[in-house]
Every structure is written in structure tokens, then in C-alpha cells.
Amino acid sequence: MTTQQGTRQRRDERFDAGxxxxxxxxxxxxxxxxxxxxxxxxxxxxxRDAVRRAREAAAWWADLGFAGRRExxxxxxxxxxxxxxxxGGIVAEETGKPHSDAVLEVALxxxxxAWAAKHAEKVLGRRRVxxxxxTAHLAGEVEYKPLGVVGVIGxxxxxxxxxxxxxxxxxxxxxxxVFKPSEFSPGVGAWxxxxxxxxxxxxxxxxxxxxxxxxxxxxxxxxxxxLAFTGSTATxxxxxATCAETLTPIVAECGGKDAMIVDEDADLDAAVDxxxxxxxxxxxxxxxxxxxxxxxxxxxxxxxxxxxAKVSGLxxxxxxxxxxxxxxxxxxxxxxxxxxxxxxxxxGRIAAGGGERDGQVVQPHVLVDVPDDALAxxxxxxxxxxxxxxVRSMEEAVARANATSYGLGATVYGKRGRxxxxxxxxxxxxxxxxxxxxxxxxxxxxxxxxxGFGRIHGPDGLRxxxxxxxVVRQRFKSALPLTSFERTAKMEETLGKVVxxxxxxx
Numbered sequence: 001m002t003t004q005q006g007t008r009q010r011r012d013e014r015f016d017a018g019x020x021x022x023x024x025x026x027x028x029x030x031x032x033x034x035x036x037x038x039x040x041x042x043x044x045x046x047x048r049d050a051v052r053r054a055r056e057a058a059a060w061w062a063d064l065g066f067a068g069r070r071e072x073x074x075x076x077x078x079x080x081x082x083x084x085x086x087x088g089g090i091v092a093e094e095t096g097k098p099h100s101d102a103v104l105e106v107a108l109x110x111x112x113x114a115w116a117a118k119h120a121e122k123v124l125g126r127r128r129v130x131x132x133x134x135t136a137h138l139a140g141e142v143e144y145k146p147l148g149v150v151g152v153i154g155x156x157x158x159x160x161x162x163x164x165x166x167x168x169x170x171x172x173x174x175x176x177x178v179f180k181p182s183e184f185s186p187g188v189g190a191w192x193x194x195x196x197x198x199x200x201x202x203x204x205x206x207x208x209x210x211x212x213x214x215x216x217x218x219x220x221x222x223x224x225x226x227l228a229f230t231g232s233t234a235t236x237x238x239x240x241a242t243c244a245e246t247l248t249p250i251v252a253e254c255g256g257k258d259a260m261i262v263d264e265d266a267d268l269d270a271a272v273d274x275x276x277x278x279x280x281x282x283x284x285x286x287x288x289x290x291x292x293x294x295x296x297x298x299x300x301x302x303x304x305x306x307x308x309a310k311v312s313g314l315x316x317x318x319x320x321x322x323x324x325x326x327x328x329x330x331x332x333x334x335x336x337x338x339x340x341x342x343x344x345x346x347x348g349r350i351a352a353g354g355g356e357r358d359g360q361v362v363q364p365h366v367l368v369d370v371p372d373d374a375l376a377x378x379x380x381x382x383x384x385x386x387x388x389x390x391v392r393s394m395e396e397a398v399a400r401a402n403a404t405s406y407g408l409g410a411t412v413y414g415k416r417g418r419x420x421x422x423x424x425x426x427x428x429x430x431x432x433x434x435x436x437x438x439x440x441x442x443x444x445x446x447x448x449x450x451x452g453f454g455r456i457h458g459p460d461g462l463r464x465x466x467x468x469x470x471v472v473r474q475r476f477k478s479a480l481p482l483t484s485f486e487r488t489a490k491m492e493e494t495l496g497k498v499v500x501x502x503x504x505x506x
Contacts, residue, residue, distance in 0.1 A: 030096030031318030057203035058176035066121035073117035115441035144466035146174030147225035156182035166228035251454025256408030259401035263414025271413040278434040308352035336383030408447035
């Protein structure tokens, strides 16, 4: 038994001390099929108990204030940084991604932890607001208060970066968190909760529940004050329906069908490198991964030649030398193969990559001549595939990129990148780089349409887990008591004159 497995086994024992009737589930490595952990399926009662404990812990955590919480969150960040290789090993083991990519995932989240802890007070703390001419006698203040307990349902594809984008921002805002990780990566969730408990041993501010969809549904019904969900659009609809039973608000970060646009004046080497990474890293299992590439006709052939050459040197596998790992969720393999087969049946062809799958290992595919209404261009593939299309202009590129029900992210390469970006229907756009919007901690992360709603990261991500409170006091008695039955005709005449001067001049 490895040290990581032993740690997780002890975690299970603490979950279920004295229990012999607990249902459990196994986690298997996508590459080898070996069992890497066994975890309990927590019931409705278990989840409610966790939320009850979190409710008590939330009051204590909120009372620490911004400075106290920042100190603890900075210490938590330090643990992640010092033990990055260990955490990366668990991520790689459970998801199948290469160890270097797993370590990179942990590294990229550290800036977000630092930003949330540092800026929470500035974004959420009490601030004065301006008065108008008719309200000069009033003084207003606004502050953002924690909701209480936030439930987080996390994904398996980025089991550290993505859920911590909700968890840490909710914690920085003063909430307690109950976290249900994916059943494919519960060991990562257990590690994170254990690490946080080392810097916050006093109260169960950050708790873990594990299980399948029934445990997630229990969290929706548990009385949390808000739920943050990351997953497919179809599952998000089920989560929303369940949360609606208790009028629990949610923030939903769902799938995407992200497009990359390459203009005629783009740096082709940079664009090709970005397309390969954004489309094929993590075996294409990224909600903000590029799945469609739209290239200006004047550089299309040159771009495609460079792209095929680069992809031809990549190989997917379960061995340490492979740059691309296996598909984490077994059922996703059928979806990927169906999309590729549909594209080929409808006139598309494989320009690079291809080959038979080996278990859950799917080789990268670059597909060309694929109709816009083919599955590979309309539905989220979530696999190592790229479709490449030719466009006559940026107007056509924008129209085709926007012709989707999704609207999560997009990428533009070219000197007009910022101009093109503003015309795209998506929550985030990266210009002359890939995944840039996700990396920058100070900007919001989220989508529109079938890609969900609400935001994590940045100031919007902090406010997402709070409720605003406005406090307005009267500084002096108004010469025009508008909210009184003592108002006279003379006062109303004066009011009319003031309104005409202030608002009627234009």
C-alpha cells in the first residue's frame, strides 16, 4: 500500500468510526484499472449532520474577520506549495493525467488563493456610497456579508483548481464549506480537507462528504445557503431542479464548445502551440478547452500544416512518457468515438493523429472538412479532438464561433484580437494566449447560455458567496420631507422645480 493510499484509508476510518453497515465505492486508476481508494457513500443524514456542524463553525470563522481568515488561508496555501508533488501524485493517480500536468494544476491555483485572501476585505468590506441632490441628507454604506454555509460539488477533470475556485473564495468571504468531490477523485478532496484542518483545527470550517449522485442531491437539499456546481449542462439542470425544492441559489459552471479564431496576421507558431495545448491537454477533458478552430483562409493551409506536424509527435498513453493521459470517465470514451465517427460519416477526414483506442486511452484527432452541424462541432466532445475550419473573414469567424448554445470561453490569435473578442458571446476570451482568463486571479470565471451562470474568481467570485447589506442613515433633516404625510403643496412645487433642474435639462 502506498503512503497516499494509507492516508486515504485512515481518512475513511475517521469518517466512519464504529460503522460497519456503510455503503462504499471504489476508485480505480484510469490508466491501470487498479483500485486506488475506497470511500463511503454518505447519506442524507450524514450530509445534514455535516451542514449542521458547518453552521456552527461558520459563525466562528466569520468572527475571525478578514485578517484572521487571510492568515489561515495563507497558511493553507503554504501547505499546497510545499506538498505540491504529493498532491499532484494523487491527482495523477485518480484522473490519469500526467504527473507534470497534475503539478501544474496545483501551481496555477496558488495565485487564486493568494488573491482571494488578500483582496477579500477591499472587495467585501464596508464602504460609503454617494448621495444625490434629493438625497443629500442621507448617508449610505454597503457591505457584503457571508451567506453562512456553501455547498460545493466539484468535478474530476481539474479536481484541485476548479473546486478551490469556489471553496477558497467562499472561505475568504467568511463562509464554511461542505465539499462533495467527484466520485472519480475523492482522494483529492480528502487531501485538501485534511490539509486545511492542519491550519484550522478549531472548527470544521471545511468538510468533506463523498459518494455518488445521491450524495450530491442530499447536499442540494441539506439547507446550505448556496451551492456551487461544476459539471455538465445536463447534470446542472438536475442540480437546479433539486435546489429549487428549498429555494437554494446556485452558481453553475457547466460545459463548453469553445472556439479558437486565428486571424490572417496571427503568429502561426504561437497559435498552433496554443491550439494543441488547449485542445489536447488533459486528453481534451477541459470545460474551457478548445474544440473548434476557425482559421482565416489566407493562412489556413500553413496553419494546418504546422498543426498536423505538431500533433503527429504526440501520443496518448498510460505510461509516464506519454504527454496525454487516458480518459478519466469510462463512459466518455463512447461519446468521443461517436463524435469522431459522425464527423467521418459526414465527409470529414482525419488530418493528424487517429488510431485505435486502448482501453480508456484515446489518441488525439485533428479533423477537417467537418460540417458545422456535425456532433464534433455542436456537442461537447470532452476528448482529444480538434476540428479545423476555414473562414473568409473575421465576421464569418465570429458568426460561426457564436453559433452554439454554449458560451464559456474563447481564444483569438491576431492583431485585432481585442476587437474580435468583444464580439464573441462568451464569458471569457483569451487573446494571443490560451487559458489566460482562467489563470488571471483578478478576473471572473464563468459562462453564459448552456455554459451556466454566476462567477468564481476575482471580485465577482468573492461577492458570489455573500449577500449585500445596505445601511442608510439620515445625516440631517431634509428641507423636503418626501416620505411624510406632512408634505405641503409648497414642498411639492419646490420638488417639481428641483426635479426639472436636475433631470429635465436633457
